[in-house]
Amino acid sequence: MTQTILDDGALAAIIAQGLTARNLRGQRVLVLIPDATRTMPMPRYFAIVRHALREAGAMQQTWMVALGTHPAMDTDALNRLLGCDLTKLSHDESDIAVVNHAWQDPATLVQVGVIDSDTMARLSGGLNSDAVPVRINRAVLTHDLVLICGPVFPHEVVGFSGGNKYLFPGISGPDVINATHWLGALLTSYAIIGTANTAVRAVIDYAAALIPTPRFAICAVVTPAGVHGTFVDNPEAAWAAAAELSAQIHVRWLEKPVQRVIAVLPSMYDELWVGSKGMYKSEPVVADGGEVVIYAPHLHEVSVVHGKSIREIGYHVRDYFLGQWDKFAHVPKGVIAHSTHLRGVGTWHDGIERPRITVTLATGISREECQQLNLNYADYRTIDPQRLAAGDDSECLVIPRAGEFLYRLRDC
Structure with missing residues (x-):
């Protein structure tokens, strides 16, 4: 076109x-x-x-x-x-x-x-x-x-x-x-x-x-x-x-799902509240059991406005909250919504949460805080997006300036 x-x-x-x-x-x-x-x-x-x-x-x-x-x-x-x-x-x-x-x-x-x-x-x-x-x-x-x-x-x-x-x-x-x-x-x-x-x-x-x-x-x-x-x-x-x-x-089409996405965030996303768009826009092309890595060495803040509430509840799938609503009814629904959007779809049954994919932060947010947030941690210094993008691993998709272009599977 x-x-x-x-x-x-x-x-x-x-x-x-x-x-x-x-x-x-x-x-x-x-x-x-x-x-x-x-x-x-x-x-x-x-x-x-x-x-x-x-x-x-x-x-x-x-x-x-x-x-x-x-x-x-x-x-x-x-x-x-x-x-x-x-x-x-x-x-x-x-x-x-x-x-x-x-x-x-x-x-x-x-x-x-x-x-x-x-x-x-x-x-x-x-x-x-x-x-x-x-x-x-x-x-x-x-x-x-x-x-x-x-x-x-x-x-x-x-x-x-x-x-x-x-x-x-x-x-x-x-x-x-x-x-x-x-x-x-x-x-x-x-x-x-x-x-x-x-x-x-x-x-x-x-x-x-x-x-x-x-x-x-x-x-x-x-x-x-x-x-x-x-x-x-x-x-x-x-x-x-x-x-x-x-x-x-704004839509990029793939023929088949990938196991891993490296979502490289631009500097305009200076907190996870908005930087999580790197996950939202790539989630549809990640295979079950796959991973989205949010790569943003410049990002150190979860949310200036909502950080306290997010740290209280962490990041979980929707049914985790619906299945025990009494515990979370006091939290603003907009904050819970953000939590579920970043964690992606999944299930919660018999007290066990099963997200469809893994979400990993390779940012300036510490390992300890990632654990508190219920997210995986990776040291961004161990990841080279340019090298990965130039490689021949068809199961890894590197998305530069992630967050605005949506990635979808052609048969979905």
Whole structure:
């Protein structure tokens, strides 16, 4: 398949055409963007989109980093993300503000509705019937338009990322975050990653429809090579088009399973909470009894935000938790979901846990902590990814820059 890369001129034309179709005269626009854990040429989009919004008549632009539960970005990190000096920008362009979402601060949140028990049961296919209050950053109510601007990739919780996911969990409160991530865990990443129409997506889209402010989206399909496509439309339509292209761009097909994967993480994954994507994206091609090695010498942290809870429960398969729920009911479901996603599918019966594959950390995390987390340990200094990649072992797959391309078996 020929892959077209959009230059700045083509990208600007697509975005300008999409935004000028709306009447933005005098409007305050809330722009939701990813943090540094997603591949996205944000300096390009920041320059092009803010110019296009201004040309379309927008009066005020608030650019909010849709962190979900990721750590907040300081000024230096934001400068790197957006490719500019924000202190100078605030002086030169007074209509622009850049802020972080603060999911743990109740004062920043407002309730826009409830997903009632019957609706949740219907959307989840009967897997969950708990009513969920829908809380979101109150900035959605103080602006005239919410503009989502972010990439779309295969995703372990929702099937494909992007679109309304920048609202939930991007700028939401913990209720929807925990509910959607737990639903994804019940379904398992193995089953839904790279699938467009999932129950989790249905819940997210339902919650988004409760927001009274108009929504619009710029959904991008990007790789390190560049921007392959950008779609500007309502969030559901823009996301659907981007997900269709992502399925062509971001999926690598194998003819048969491998025994071992070396998932080499890029530096943008600086904690296991996000670096575990190296496991999610390769799990489908690992043979039963095989191994995924997360290779990241730079990674020393499990999670700045959730580390305490993760260390309390460790990493286990889904049924380990379901089979003894009383022991874990106090733990946020989003944390348990992360635990099950990284450990992969498996069984728990008669007190014995049997994961389908082994997960090994070859990182800056110590052997002792790996044991505490219920993960295997390998000294990264004993692993040479380049040598392994150049070798002739067909049972070992080395994935450079692991975490965004999904690997699947062709007959699955």
